Amino acid sequence: MTFSESEPRLLARVLGATLDGLGGRRVRVEADVAPVLPGFSLVGLAGASLRESRERIGRALHNSGFQWPEGRITVSLAPADLRKDGAAMDLSIAVAILLASGQLRRPGADRLRRTLFVAELALDGVLRPARGVVAMALDAPRLGVDSVVVARAQLAELREVGNVRVEGLEHLRDLPDLLRSLSSPPAVRPAPAGQGAADLEHGLADARAALGMIRGQERALRAVLVAAAGGHHLFLQGPPGCGKTLLARALGHLLPPLTGEAALARRRIHSCAGLLAPPPGPVAAPLRAPHHSTTAAGLLGGGLPVRPGEITLAHGGLLLLDEVAEFPARVLDRLREPLSDGVVRLVRGNERVEFPARMQLVATANPCPCGWYSSALDRCRCAPTVVDRYRARLSGPLRDRFDLWVEMDREPASHYLEAQASQQLGGWIEKARQLRASGRPFLQGDELLRACALDRSAREFVAGVADRQGCSVRALASALRVARTLADLQGRESVDLSTLAEAFSFRPVA
Ligand SMILES: [Zn+2]
The missing domain is CATH 3.40.50.300 (P-loop containing nucleotide triphosphate hydrolases)
Structure with a gap:
């Protein structure tokens, strides 16, 4: 495809995500195609695997019946100070390039501002599972989105992640249909309730x-x-x-x-x-x-x-x-x-x-x-x-x-x-x-002492062992916790002398 100066240029904005520890972080992907000499630049602290995305995305577009646009393509990833890595951004970058070059029609109702695109692209245009997609879907409400588009192979993993619509895509060529279906408001399931004692x-x-x-x-x-x-x-x-x-x-x-x-x-x-x-x-x-x-x-x-x-x-x-x-x-x-x-x-x-x-x-x-x-x-x-x-x-x-x-x-x-x-x-x-x-709860300090309900002889025993063995406070608390568990297993309200003696017998030998 070619450009003329009279055609309006499109700036496309799409949302992707990257992992930050165990949480998802939203990344705004902007693509612009300028009618000048061909080129590609990716700006916004992209890691090594992302910098290789040009080849991957180019081949995937070609093999899905799309074209790599002529002209200078600039893709910007924001926030600029957040390091983005991994190939999970592939899909969002591909969607942004296709929208900016007019090869895809934008979904209605501003859906792009409420949808995350998270998947790797294989050279043949098939979507591949991305690392951390469950974390990103769980975080969707916090990230201000209500829909996530992932590789179809990953749908089973995302079953019952509540409060978000999850759409699975097999191949990049199915993208136009998917964007049309996104235009309808999502039927969002609530998060499943906790499990019972059964x-x-x-x-x-x-x-x-x-x-x-x-x-x-x-x-x-x-x-x-x-x-x-x-x-x-x-x-x-x-x-x-x-x-x-x-x-x-x-x-x-x-x-x-x-x-x-x-x-x-x-x-x-x-x-x-x-x-x-x-x-x-x-x-x-x-x-x-x-x-x-x-x-x-x-x-x-x-x-x-x-x-x-x-x-x-x-x-x-x-x-x-x-x-x-x-x-x-x-x-x-x-x-x-x-x-x-x-x-x-x-x-x-x-x-x-x-x-x-x-x-x-x-x-x-x-x-x-x-x-x-x-x-x-x-x-x-x-x-x-x-x-x-x-x-x-x-x-x-x-x-x-x-x-x-x-x-x-x-x-x-x-x-x-x-x-x-x-x-x-x-x-x-x-x-x-x-x-x-x-x-x-993991009892400590006064709470632990109260839970053990030591009588006078038990207190004297603990003090004696602590003095003789030079126990640290940590060691003492550890033995008391073990004693509390032993008493619980035996159905006893308080920790008695024999229980204490057994608990201390399990202390590590110096
Ligand atoms: Zn030996």
Whole structure:
């Protein structure tokens, strides 16, 4: 197509979106085609993948029966100080160019000001899923839009995202029809209500089956149930083959499913990490078990554009660090802040990003490199200095973050013929899930003391242990929280001496 000076020039405005942490940010895309020598410029802090969009969009337009306009094309992305990255802006830029060159008719009723276009373009004109689209759709009301156009392949992920109309597009050539249909006012569904208590049954059979595989190991099993009920961080140490990984994974099955806001948060995080978001409704609490070769960025988040790491993918669920002593110490030490604050803070150039990271940590380790230190069944072959060095990989402050520390040994083979652990523990499975699902606040300070309702002898006991062991305030509060959970599992109003003694017996060994 050609231009003459007498034709009015069109300036097209379309809305796209980019990710900022785990949230969507609206980007105003303006395109202008000037009747001068051909050229293309993209202005407004576009990242590397966006700067390559010229070729991608050009081929996609050509293969969809449109033309790359002649003349000088300028595409401006605003706000100018917001870094935009990822190919999710492709569709909005293509729509703006088509409108500016008169190849598309604008939808009526000012619909373009209320619609986000979010999809990547393949060279053949097919729309591809974009990272973070669930987060953008969830944020639509905040971004001032009521409709989102995405790749059709992504429609299932966006089911039941309320308060927004979601339109799926298969191919760029279907765009004219879609814009016509956008002209009608959207039929917007309200956000679905939170889930009910009946969802608690979800996954219960898996929990029973997982624990049913374990023979003996009553103390460790008890610790797992306490950890499940109260969300306490758990450390399992023992020789190879003692069942520590099996128990750690069983803890994952004990967690009740996520519902309502927690389920939505999981969908948002998975979408922003570029993973397929789980379907709507109650979803299993996440269990992430990164390998010890995972990089710091993989574990904590990072990269450009910044993506959430395993610790954020475990938000609302469990982060399992199997063979924790094999992880680099500098990576492990960076877990301390998220374990205290429930968020991970990342700095990338001028950008600061915060991702949620309120997860429960469960770690397993051998007691020494050969694995048999302190076992009754075999002899350790490691030199004492080697054992010390191995144990020092987990720093004291990180060690202190674990609420329940269990040293296991391998059960004699004859135990595998015996029946499963006591009936009492069987009854605790439901109880633990109910307590966890009740969403009790994480008690601190005076509230924690009031909840424990310690009598005089119990207070004296706590003071005595604290003096003898030189406990930190954190360690003391951790033991009291574990004691409160133990009392809850036993249906007791207050925390008595025997419960306190058991809680302190689970403190990490120095
Ligand atoms: Zn050893």
